[in-house]
Amino acid sequence: MAPRSSKTSPAAASSPASAEPPRVGDTLAALRQAQSLSLDALSRKAGVSKSMLSQIERAQANPTVAVVWRLANALGVPLGDLLGAPPPPAEPAITVVPAHATPSLRNPDGACELRILGPIELAGQFEWYALSLKGGGALESQAHEDGTREHLTVFAGTLEVTAGDSTQRLSPGETARYAADRPHVIRNVGKTEASAWLVVLHPV
The missing domain is CATH 2.60.120.10 (Jelly Rolls)
Structure with a gap:
């Protein structure tokens, strides 16, 4: 039996899903709607074009950190909220100090x-x-x-x-x-x- 090749195929060498840049579209749309902001209104507040906002929400464009920062400021939320940072752990019901x-x-x-x-x-x-x-x-x-x-x-x-x-x-x-x-x-x-x-x- 011929030995198996130790080389890795191009498909196997691709980056894992966890290494993909965060997709902020769904989060952005949810935050915008929760604050009853139209695309026009958020565009004016953030200084980001309406077409760019629409593309971000439809996952057709991945914003730069600078754009995410503008959007977070306009929405009044931490930058991590848009980047999908995990929520802080819940406080335990009882905390004991030894x-x-x-x-x-x-x-x-x-x-x-x-x-x-x-x-x-x-x-x-x-x-x-x-x-x-x-x-x-x-x-x-x-x-x-x-x-x-x-x-x-x-x-x-x-x-x-x-x-x-x-x-x-x-x-x-x-x-x-x-x-x-x-x-x-x-x-x-x-x-x-x-x-x-x-x-x-x-x-x-």
């Missing part, structure tokens, strides 16, 4: 730890922390922006809160709400470690 992946802040003396429980994208708007203070430890803060308030709920130990000229002592289960647009201090006045939840609300 304990070891929860970021934390510590004082140089190690007497205070703030575990950052809130998502980073909410920083500067709505923040919440798990606060741990060793005996005699303190969390001292300068004034935040006007209108900022903090809510401190004690779980264990005894904490003392000072905001401006006012001071209050808190036992487990108690919550203090106070203005944080002035210097403020949370201090563990006991000898054992204290823990609390700290919520910071910034002005909208």
Whole structure:
């Protein structure tokens, strides 16, 4: 039996379908119709001729990136929407952050730890922390922006809160709400470690 040739035929060497340029015609037509735009209207907005738009939608012409960019701007959509970029993955119903992946802040003396429980994208708007203070430890803060308030709920130990000229002592289960647009201090006045939840609300 004669050995098979190792050469690849021209048909087999052709580019796979995935390497073909994206066809934007159907997507363009759907987006245009969803916005109730005629070919004339989109032509004026995008600066692309009506005949070119018609050819693109009927898959008779493949637009350049510059033309796609103009069309995306005119339609107010990301460039990837016209190029057929895959949609971002759906958010899972439940997201779990492992304990070891929860970021934390510590004082140089190690007497205070703030575990950052809130998502980073909410920083500067709505923040919440798990606060741990060793005996005699303190969390001292300068004034935040006007209108900022903090809510401190004690779980264990005894904490003392000072905001401006006012001071209050808190036992487990108690919550203090106070203005944080002035210097403020949370201090563990006991000898054992204290823990609390700290919520910071910034002005909208």
